[in-house]
Amino acid sequence: MKTPLMILILLLATSTKAQVLIQAPSASPAEFKKFLQENPTTRSYGDVQIEKLQQAPEQEQQMFSLADLSPTEIPQGLETLSRLNQQSALSALSLQFLRDLTLKWQSGKTSPQIESYVKTLHCKFSLLQDESSPAACRVESVSLENLKKLNPWMKALAVESQIIPLEENRHLRLVPEAAYHFTLISDSHTAVSFYGTFAQLLQQANHAQALVEGGCGGFQSQIDDISLSLQARVFFTPSCVQATNQADEETEKSWVQRNKKWLIPTAAILVGGGIYALKDKKIIIDKPSFK
Known part of the structure; x- marks a missing residue:
């Protein structure tokens, strides 16, 4: 289970980033393209890979x-x-x-x-x-x-x-x-x-790995990049677009709802400069807490 500090950092880090859309292997390329056009703040996974080559x-x-x-x-x-x-x-x-x-x-x-x-x-x-x-x-x-x-x-x-x-x-x-x-x-x-x-x-036999295995009713994602996984959505059909980290996301939403009374003030403190108080402190995270 993620610690409160880790969840808070991930939420703050990804809140301002545009969503990344992955095309399920079974999805219609034409419908996928149309969905991107109708959602200009969403980038395709391929476009993200192209951007990485430029930097x-x-x-x-x-x-x-x-x-x-x-x-x-x-x-x-x-x-x-x-x-x-x-x-x-x-x-x-x-x-x-x-x-x-x-x-x-x-x-x-x-x-x-x-x-x-x-x-x-x-x-x-x-x-x-x-x-x-x-x-x-x-x-x-x-x-x-x-x-x-x-x-x-x-x-x-x-x-x-x-x-x-x-x-x-x-x-x-x-x-x-x-x-x-x-x-x-x-x-x-x-x-x-x-x-x-x-x-x-x-002459090469290129074996590309599908980013998603399964269908709208249940699937697994193969994304190693945690930051990208938090932004990514999978397009199956226009009526079925799901988060790659859906299970974790539901857990985090539930955790946020239970702790929203102190989450917002804590976030404000961190953004406003409260992190400076940790300048010379040691933070120890026990590995079992991530299980």
Whole structure:
């Protein structure tokens, strides 16, 4: 059982956040889209995943440090860049910076192998940000149809942090030999990430996990993010939209009703500065109290 302090913190932390809507696997995509349009303060789960790709301040800071490398340190810089790119998709700001950095690195005295690799990266970063590309770039136009057939649960494809809607006959222009961080995004399944070429991506058997199992009468959610779980609702039909943490939520509502006489004054004290009184105090939470 949650302690009063924990429940109060969770209620205060989530009260101002917009709700996140998950599409049940059995739900109609058209009805789900219409419901979102009719509820503009509600965001889809897929849109939340897209937003996360756009925010990478720690990654950007590490990328910026590569600008200080000398020409002899470029190989080490390329290793760092590859490692960071494998870990996560490159943000828009990282892409802009790396496009300029790889152009600068091409003027440095390096081996033919390093020079060729740097040119490939420069083509990759340039092509992701606009339709034009340097004349020396080898560019391939690939269809997304096969990827859609292999992953019918997809809503969109992210190439690094660039979002590609899955429209009919949509083609994607890529550097065929370059490795990209691909993210397959959905409103009903967990996102799937892959680092490699597009050809390698098509060879993968991507096993996405459904975020919800069951139906309107009873279901289980598979969300590890506690903050997201507290905001999330599951869309089955327009008349059946349920909280992912419904059981916990009912318990918390009951607890709030029983303790509302002191809950509101306590919340006001905490928000108004009462937390300062805890500045030099130790708070010990006994683990069994969370059972």
